[in-house]
Structure formats: structure tokens, C-alpha cells
Amino acid sequence: GAVVSQHPSWVICKSGTSVKIECRSLDFQATTMFWYRQFPKQSLMLMATSNEGSKATYEQGVEKDKFLINHASLTLSTLTVTSAHPEDSSFYICSARDQGNSPLHFGNGTRLTVT
Amino acid sequence: KQEVTQIPAALSVPEGENLVLNCSFTDSAIYNLQWFRQDPGKGLTSLLLIQSSQREQTSGRLNASLDKSSGRSTLYIAASQPGDSATYLCAVRKSLSNFNKFYFGSGTKLNVKP
Numbered sequence: 001g002a003v004v005s006q007h008p009s010w011v012i013c014k015s016g017t018s019v020k021i022e023c024r025s026l027d028f029q030a031t032t033m034f035w036y037r038q039f040p041k042q043s044l045m046l047m048a049t050s051n052e053g054s055k056a057t058y059e060q061g062v063e064k065d066k067f068l069i070n071h072a073s074l075t076l077s078t079l080t081v082t083s084a085h086p087e088d089s090s091f092y093i094c095s096a097r098d099q100g101n102s103p104l105h106f107g108n109g110t111r112l113t114v115t
Numbered sequence: 116k117q118e119v120t121q122i123p124a125a126l127s128v129p130e131g132e133n134l135v136l137n138c139s140f141t142d143s144a145i146y147n148l149q150w151f152r153q154d155p156g157k158g159l160t161s162l163l164l165i166q167s168s169q170r171e172q173t174s175g176r177l178n179a180s181l182d183k184s185s186g187r188s189t190l191y192i193a194a195s196q197p198g199d200s201a202t203y204l205c206a207v208r209k210s211l212s213n214f215n216k217f218y219f220g221s222g223t224k225l226n227v228k229p
Binding site: 004006034042043044046049059091093095103104105106107108109111 | 149157158160164217
């Protein structure tokens with residue numbers, strides 16, 4: 001079945017530094033990938049939708065200059081948290097689908113802790 | 116705006132019991148609905164996908180139904196096992212557009228006691 005790989009699975013960084021999270025579709029081409037954020041005991045909050053080769057579409061309230069999304073190929077999207085602060089600590093999950101009508105497949109998530 | 120609600124928020128049952136998880140959505144104009152499972156600290160695993168034209172989907176001990184007109188879906192788990200313990204999320208998709216987002220419920224945390 002379709003596999004989405006997300007790396008790293010966890011990362012600890014100091015306040016003010018930037019962190020890059022990768023999301024790869026291993027056995028299919030993902031024209032569209034989605035980035036979510038999940039707070040403890042809460043559901044997923046969509047941050048942005050990225051289409052290969054074009055700019056990401058950000059949800060209301062999500063700072064595009066802070067959360068940089070690049071979708072340079074059909075199998076790779078990256079989320080960079082710039083100048084991270086402790087309030088950015090969260091669980092970030094990416095998802096992708098291979099065709100318009102197919103199920104959504106998720107990565108295993110990245111636990112970001114900013115100290 | 117689509118709102119997705121899941122009831123109950125948490126459920127604890129003894130092993131072997133059949134159970135039903137509920138998902139309701141406010142806008143019945145959906146393209147499909149998907150049920151996911153999330154283990155602690157992990158991503159989501161797709162369980163079942165129901166297209167808007169379908170009434171139900173089955174996979175092993177899982178059966179998901181969809182009543183679009185009433186804005187409801189149920190996930191039925193037969194003969195529950197401790198390994199079924201996880202948070203179950205439902206998500207609805209409004210249209211086929213690639214830019215259209217999925218709306219997630221807040222999940223039902225299931226604990227199956229041995």
C-alpha cells in the first residue's frame with residue numbers, strides 16, 4: 001500500500017533555531033501534500049496544503065513566513081519551522097494521496113520540542 | 116463551515132465486546148469520509164474510506180456506515196481486542212478538488228481491557 005515517510009520522528013532544538021521536517025511518498029507520486037499540527041489530546045489542525053511546483057496554501061492564522069513549505073518534487077515536501085519558540089513545540093504530521101479519489105495516507109509524525 | 120463531532124470522546128470496554136463509534140458532520144455535501152486510527156505519538160493509519168455514493172465499507176472486524184443525508188457515520192468494531200486500543204478519528208472531504216481540505220473530528224479514545 002501507499003507509504004508516507006516522515007523524518008525525523010522527533011527533534012529537540014533551541015529557541016531561535018530552525019528545524020526542517022521532511023515528508024516523502026515512497027511508492028507513489030503525491031501531487032498534493034498536507035501539513036497538520038496536533039496539540040495534546042486534540043485533533044489535527046490543517047496548517048497548509050502544498051502542490052508540487054507551486055506555493056503552498058496556508059490556513060487562516062498560520063504564519064507562512066514562520067512555517068516554510070517546499071514541495072519541490074512529486075515525492076518530497078518539507079516543512080521548515082523558522083526561529084522556533086517553545087510555543088511551536090507540537091506534533092507535526094504530513095499526509096499525501098496519490099490520486100484525486102484515493103485515501104489520505106499519513107506519515108508517522110514529528111515530535112518537535114523547543115527548549 | 117464543516118464541523119465534525121465524535122462521540123464519545125473516550126470509551127473503555129472489556130475485551131470481546133462489540134462497539135460503535137459515532138461521527139457526525141454538519142454539512143451533508145461531502146465527497147467522502149475516512150476513518151483513521153492513531154496510536155499514541157504516532158501518525159494516522161487509514162482504516163476505511165467511504166465514498167459519498169456508498170452506504171458502508173467493511174474490513175475484517177471493522178464496518179463503517181455512512182448516512183449522508185443525516186450527516187452521520189458509524190464505525191463498528193466486532194469482538195474488540197486490547198490491540199484495538201487507540202484513538203479513532205473520522206474525517207470528511209468536501210470535494211474532489213486537490214486543494215480541498217479534510218475536516219477532522221476530535222477523536223474517540225478507545226481502551227479495550229484484557
